[in-house]
Amino acid sequence: QVQLVESGGGLVQAGGSLRVSCAGSGRTGSSSVVGWCRQAPGKERDFVAAIRWSGGSTKDADFVRGRFTISGNYAKTTVYLQMNSLKFEDTAVYYCVARARSLVLSPRADEYDYWGQGTQVTVSS
16 A cells, blocks of 8 residues: 655745645555645546656646656655746645556556545645
8 A cells, every 4th residue: 555645735825836745655656656736625536647657757737838847856756846936726725646557657546546534735826
């Protein structure tokens, strides 16, 4: 099993920046792909971004491209999501996610096997 714990959420004004972090523990070596998904009130969970430890390849959703950046420290099993130019519609619970035994940077939230508890990000307009 892999445990994921998010931190760094909060309230920010539109146009501002925020960084959320995720610390992994447990059998993190079994997860080669880690990332972030989010869920806004009344909506389904959406993929945001992911990174593959081997080689550092990343993938992100169209709606965050150019604004959000995913990065990670494999040795510390920590993943970050730097969010710039935040918009009101970015308000959501952000979840750290990981795939079990897959190297594919999937853009589908339902293909991520491990989920953290989530951290709330609220953007005021």
